[in-house]
Amino acid sequence: MSQQLVTTGIVLRRVDYGEADRILTLLTPNYGKLQLMAKGVRRIKSKLAGGIELFSVTNVTFIRGRGDIGRLVSTRLVTHYGGIVQDLNRTMLGYELISQLNKATEDEPETDYFHLLEAAFAALNDPDIPCELIQEWFTAQLLRLSGHTPNLQTAAGGARLRADLAYEYSFDDAAFVARDGAPYGADAIKFLRLMFSGHSPSVLVKVAGAEQLVAGTKQLVSLLAQQYSH
């Protein structure tokens, strides 16, 4: 008899398969990305409710298949981040983050990616944490987990970054370069350090002037992500 396995998971994608089945792609902490066939789940009943909702952490029982696709046996909802869908922009950002993570984890993803997405849902579920901060933080975590944390300690040339200087980021040098009137001062660099050291959005939002710091650093983080996305 095939062994039933149990894991928590977050649904990344649901795709129609034939007349009555669906294929779910789940991100799990222990099994990486799982593709499971939910058999006989008729359209009319299944969709938007129950254990396979998006923006949820779910306990799934499944049987490994011979090929890549296993069979879903049962689900149980653990946490549903229902606050996300109260806001349309948060809903859309949630889908975008899922999509970004799905693309960033083509290969076998580690446990950290599961916890990242869970933390992202928790942040989106908190109306006091702005969307822009969550978006920048998530991009920074994807960079960090893929080993692309930028150099936030020393300038090009090796000298330690100084609090009394302003810097611009040089992509050629992959480091900050001091220049009068440059956009990144001590506060911005400290904020980036906090962000890239894995602190959660609930911590970042408490930084004085967080909103302005996000506005001032998000473009840099976005450009770094573009650089390493190829």
Added chain:
Amino acid sequence: MQQNGDGAQLSDQERLFLGLAEQLSRPLLQIAQLAELAAHDELAAAHERWQTAAAVSHASLQLVESYALSLRVHGKVTPLHLEPVTVSSLLYDTAHHLQPFAKQYDVELQLEPGPRVQPIIADRAVLQSALTSLGQVFVVAQAEADERTPVRLSAHRGRHGMVAGLYGKSTLGAESLRRAQTLYGQARQPLEHLVSGPAAGVFVADSLLRTLAARLHVARYRGLTGLAATLQPSQQLQLV
């Protein structure tokens, strides 16, 4: 003052007004669309449309009046007029005011006035406005739920006083209400488990009840979930 994560700084009354303004765009749009359709109607159909327009207009006017009353009382422009109020008669009057609106949405109202108890001391107009504003939300919510469960206006004895409120079939929980009280005027659907849209009637009702030192809370009674206020019977009248 509530400061949300996206930098907005609005007073409670400003947030209430924002929610109200959004809410009022709905009936005004309904009236505009009815007028657009009526231009092409036969007489009988046109008559029906105007009835709908009238019911919707009156409900909206009532909501505006309720909001204005809450502003006046909170701002001490109008003092509270406290008097003995029988909860059952209050519910009867509320049902009567809601009926034309409920009819348009094809929602049935059920009345459970509760046991004979001593009256409460309250401002009748404030309480009436609160329950009617709340009732409008529940009527729309029941219609959206697409089920045949009526909206129940009910009063019963609770542990801490007389619980008077409106009930329907919903999954509203205490946490959802708490969250909504943080989000109203800022989120477009602060009570999306109950009803789509701003649900301004709930927050106007809450604002009115606060003038009577009461708050809306989630309540469950006889298999239905709703929003209610707990009101204290009059100690003085008990002794009479």
Added chain:
Amino acid sequence: MHVLLIEPDRLQATALTQALTQAGHSVAQAVSAQAAVARADERQPDVVVLELQLPHHNGVEFLYEFRSYFEWLRIPVVVHSFVPPRELKHAVTLARELGVVQTLYKPQTTLQQLCAAVAHAAAPVAS
């Protein structure tokens, strides 16, 4: 044409249905995202008219679910909503990824304009 109208408010739904019917279309009404999937399954629409503010699951959730079905990938969607377009920060995503062909702001859209948008949405693209 067959229109799937996703509109939670009963009075709104009645008025919109009558306008679309008078314009020569058949209309299936749904009050929620879940009901909308069921209606689409009963009869495939040619166009969807969608209010984004729905109870329980919003219109964006509906769109992602709708587009997860292969046969519904190309059905045009007209958003007709109380949400002002300027507040939709991801409007580009709506158009590009979710097949929203037009976004109408309800308080500034007449029934006639809605009917014109529906006719335009379903018109075949000139080759």
